[in-house]
Amino acid sequence: MFGLYESALEQMTLGNLAMLLIGGVLIYLGIVKRMEPILLVPIGFGIFMVNLPIAGIMTYTPDGLPAFGGLKDIAEGKIGILNLLYYYGLETELIPLLIFLGVGTLMDFSPTIARPISLVFGATAQLGVFVVFLIAYLSGMFSINESACIGIIGGSDGPPTVYLTVALAPSLLGPITMVAYSYMALVPILQPPVIRLLTTEKERKIMMKPQIRKVSKLELILFPIIVFIVASLLDPKSAPLVGMLMFGNLLRVSGVTERLARAGGILNDILILLLGISVGSLMPAQVFFHPRTLLIIGLAVLAFIFSTAGGLLGAKFINLFLKEKINPIIGAAGVSAIPMAARVAQIEGQRANPKNYLLMHALGPNMAGAIGTSLVAGIFMGMLR
Amino acid sequence: MSEAIWGGIQGLISGFANLHWSNPIMIGIGCLLLYLGIKKDFEPLLLVPIGFGAILVNIPLAGLMEEEGFLRIIYDAGIMTELFPLLIFVGIGAMTDFGPLLENPKIFLLGAAGQFGIFLTLALALALGFPQRDAVAIGIIGACDGPTAIYVTSKYAPHLLGAVSVAAYSYMSLVPVIQPPIMRLLTNEEERKINMGVVRKSVSKTTKLLFPLVVTVIGGLIAPRGLPLLGTIMLGNLMKECGVVGRLTKAAENEIPNIVTLLLGISIGATMDGRIFLKPQTLIVLGLGFLAICLDTACGVLFGKVMKVLTGGKINPLIGAAGISAYPMSARVVQREGQKYNPKNYLLMHAMGANTGGQVGSVMAAAVMLSVLKGMGVI
Amino acid sequence: MVNWKLAFLISGAGYGINILVLIIISVIIWIVSFMIQKKEKAQ
Numbered sequence: 003m004f005g006l007y008e009s010a011l012e013q014m015t016l017g018n019l020a021m022l023l024i025g026g027v028l029i030y031l032g033i034v035k036r037m038e039p040i041l042l043v044p045i046g047f048g049i050f051m052v053n054l055p056i057a058g059i060m061t062y063t064p065d066g067l068p069a070f071g072g073l074k075d076i077a078e079g080k081i082g083i084l085n086l087l088y089y090y091g092l093e094t095e096l097i098p099l100l101i102f103l104g105v106g107t108l109m110d111f112s113p114t115i116a117r118p119i120s121l122v123f124g125a126t127a128q129l130g131v132f133v134v135f136l137i138a139y140l141s142g143m144f145s146i147n148e149s150a151c152i153g154i155i156g157g158s159d160g161p162p163t164v165y166l167t168v169a170l171a172p173s174l175l176g177p178i179t180m181v182a183y184s185y186m187a188l189v190p191i192l193q194p195p196v197i198r199l200l201t202t203e204k205e206r207k208i209m210m211k212p213q214i215r216k217v218s219k220l221e222l223i224l225f226p227i228i229v230f231i232v233a234s235l236l237d238p239k240s241a242p243l244v245g246m247l248m249f250g251n252l253l254r255v256s257g258v259t260e261r262l263a264r265a266g267g268i269l270n271d272i273l274i275l276l277l278g279i280s281v282g283s284l285m286p287a288q289v290f291f292h293p294r295t296l297l298i299i300g301l302a303v304l305a306f307i308f309s310t311a312g313g314l315l316g317a318k319f320i321n322l323f324l325k326e327k328i329n330p331i332i333g334a335a336g337v338s339a340i341p342m343a344a345r346v347a348q349i350e351g352q353r354a355n356p357k358n359y360l361l362m363h364a365l366g367p368n369m370a371g372a373i374g375t376s377l378v379a380g381i382f383m384g385m386l387r
Numbered sequence: 388m389s390e391a392i393w394g395g396i397q398g399l400i401s402g403f404a405n406l407h408w409s410n411p412i413m414i415g416i417g418c419l420l421l422y423l424g425i426k427k428d429f430e431p432l433l434l435v436p437i438g439f440g441a442i443l444v445n446i447p448l449a450g451l452m453e454e455e456g457f458l459r460i461i462y463d464a465g466i467m468t469e470l471f472p473l474l475i476f477v478g479i480g481a482m483t484d485f486g487p488l489l490e491n492p493k494i495f496l497l498g499a500a501g502q503f504g505i506f507l508t509l510a511l512a513l514a515l516g517f518p519q520r521d522a523v524a525i526g527i528i529g530a531c532d533g534p535t536a537i538y539v540t541s542k543y544a545p546h547l548l549g550a551v552s553v554a555a556y557s558y559m560s561l562v563p564v565i566q567p568p569i570m571r572l573l574t575n576e577e578e579r580k581i582n583m584g585v586v587r588k589s590v591s592k593t594t595k596l597l598f599p600l601v602v603t604v605i606g607g608l609i610a611p612r613g614l615p616l617l618g619t620i621m622l623g624n625l626m627k628e629c630g631v632v633g634r635l636t637k638a639a640e641n642e643i644p645n646i647v648t649l650l651l652g653i654s655i656g657a658t659m660d661g662r663i664f665l666k667p668q669t670l671i672v673l674g675l676g677f678l679a680i681c682l683d684t685a686c687g688v689l690f691g692k693v694m695k696v697l698t699g700g701k702i703n704p705l706i707g708a709a710g711i712s713a714y715p716m717s718a719r720v721v722q723r724e725g726q727k728y729n730p731k732n733y734l735l736m737h738a739m740g741a742n743t744g745g746q747v748g749s750v751m752a753a754a755v756m757l758s759v760l761k762g763m764g765v766i
Numbered sequence: 767m768v769n770w771k772l773a774f775l776i777s778g779a780g781y782g783i784n785i786l787v788l789i790i791i792s793v794i795i796w797i798v799s800f801m802i803q804k805k806e807k808a809q
């Protein structure tokens with residue numbers, strides 16, 4: 003302005019304005035509507051920060067990825083501080099893996115151990131991942147790697163989604179992560195219709211005893227160790243994800259490492275904040291406004307629907323072999339939106355049979371879903387890297 | 388790309404196909420560490436992450452310690468840079484109360500005596516043919532202090548990091564078992580009964596504030612190589628004593644060491660790749676480490692006897708055993724043993740003095756050792 | 767160029783392996799749980 007003062011107003015594009023609006027929407031959804039606020043608020047703010055031109059808090063290469071540089075380059079203005087955060091936190095996979103460790107310290111696997119078949123529901127509920135992978139790739143709009151990352155949104159689990167996308171399709175990290183975390187809150191809306199469609203009234207009424215078996219401390223301790231060793235030997239590329247999740251869980255159940263389990267919780271808080279800001283900073287206007295982003299949003303809905311279906315059908319299938327039938331609704335909880343999907347199962351169960359209390363049973367597959375998503379991420383890594 | 392797909396399908400077997408013979412053994416050792424930590428309560432805050440890290444790194448093909456692997460990144464960021472042990476040391480300094488030591492400064496000599504095990508073991512390791520840098524790392528197990536051992540070993544003999552840390556932390560847990568027999572062997576009934584009375588003098592706040600400063604400056608001038616260690620523990624102590632940086636002190640005592648210990652543990656475990664760890668020299672290292680701690684205890688007690696003679700029978704040699712840096716376990720062991728022989732004896736405070744003296748002593752010993760060896764051109 | 771065969775191969779094999787691995791894990795967990803419960807009942 004007048005050759006004396008540099009303001010950003012002239013450099014603002016229409017795209018920037020639209021992104022500021024979107025950032026505002028995310029913050030609104032987080033604060034007012036309470037949808038995953040610890041993530042949506044930082045993401046929204048990250049979007050703000052990079053859509054205000056010239057500030058240079060994040061600089062990009064011509065193909066839209068964050069530029070790489072060292073500490074000196076910040077002082078020289080070639081890169082911004084968020085570039086470093088991206089490279090040392092996200093590109094190294096450090097942030098998603100340590101967040102997953104924190105998640106592990108918060109999980110109680112007793113319902114899963116009490117009914118080991120829950121693990122299989124956690125696997126069948128990954129159906130949406132592969133269905134969307136097929137649709138995305140066969141539509142011709144996305145490369146095979148990108149399709150895998152869009153598919154993994156159906157796993158309904160943040161850290162594996164980030165982990166896979168950083169490895170296979172970093173240019174889509176912003177939109178995919180944003181969609182993944184926003185949609186998890188929509189699970190209570192998307193699941194019930196699918197549940198009602200794929201199960202009969204009679205099946206939904208199946209009564210399950212309110213108490214799950216009491217699980218001993220030894221079982222709680224052996225579970226993470228066994229799961230990790232077996233999963234890593236059979237699917238080595240999933241070792242980082244499964245390892246961190248199980249390690250966090252071990253810290254929680256061992257009983258003697260409470261300080262470390264708490265550390266996992268604190269790490270979680272710090273890193274989710276940093277993750278949010280990094281992800282938001284990946285969405286300057288020129289990256290976001292692309293028909294592909296809108297497609298991703300649509301495909302994510304499909305992914306959740308098919309994953310729910312996968313879980314339900316898996317449960318119905320297993321039921322054929324069981325004398326004491328389980329209520330197939332809990333299969334839908336194999337979608338790893340913890341604990342939302344389990345609550346949905348509880349509500350749908352009560353709607354069909356007011357005396358039924360499915361929450362505890364549903365938590366089994368719910369947690370198992372996290373393991374399932376990690377395995378799938380590992381499988382994709384193994385096949386596509 | 389089809390090969391990649393078939394590779395993925397064969398992936399179910401490839402994990403097993405690529406198992407080196409050492410991997411299952413190391414996974415077993417990792418599980419053993421977990422067992423020791425969880426079931427037997429051996430320093431769980433460290434043995435559990437180390438055990439898990441050891442399992443992580445021995446899964447074939449997962450590549451966690453490779454160039455870009457995420458464990459390698461944590462390792463490079465925290466251990467290669469020495470950041471982790473030093474941050475923990477700040478916390479330790481913030482949790483240590485040097486009052487009892489300052490009230491009876493001659494007890495500090497016991498803290499020095501308790502470090503002889505380090506040098507004796509260093510000599511023994513050299514005699515056994517270990518290269519000089521390795522011998523330094525083996526000797527430092529005798530310091531009985533986690534961060535010091537990690538600092539020295541990662542700097543001078545990183546390939547021994549797994550063995551040294553496991554030894555250091557396991558033996559620290561075994562102090563209540565290792566020390567009493569040695570204490571009983573080297574003292575007679577009459578000595579053990581010596582009543583040391585209650586600590587009377589109180590130390591002024593100024594003294595407590597000046598102590599960390601003075602120690603840092605003088606220690607740093609005498610043995611500069613150890614200043615990172617000495618400086619950080621004294622910084623923590625200063626923060627605690629000055630009383631005006633409560634939030635920082637709290638963070639240094641809680642959040643920071645919790646997170647750092649977690650990451651440190653996994654990184655150490657990550658160095659325990661079977662191909663590096665399962666060598667005959669690892670067993671020797673473990674054995675020598677054990678010996679170092681026994682020698683520490685012996686020297687401390689023997690020097691305690693000397694001091695008893697010099698002070699005309701006022702000092703109970705048992706507190707010499709607390710001259711090692713296993714704080715505060717060793718002090719509690721001395722207290723228990725003292726009460727066993729003379730129920731009216733309350734040795735805890737005196738033992739704490741010796742223990743904290745040992746804390747400083749071990750850092751000084753490490754610093755001196757490093758400075759001497761540097762001067763000789765060995766490192 | 768969209769490779770249909772590849773896509774179906776990845777999805778089918780991927781989904782299949784995923785389910786298979788979790789079946790194996792659940793069987794092992796079930797066996798271990800069973801043994802622990804038996805031991806506790808005997809005590």
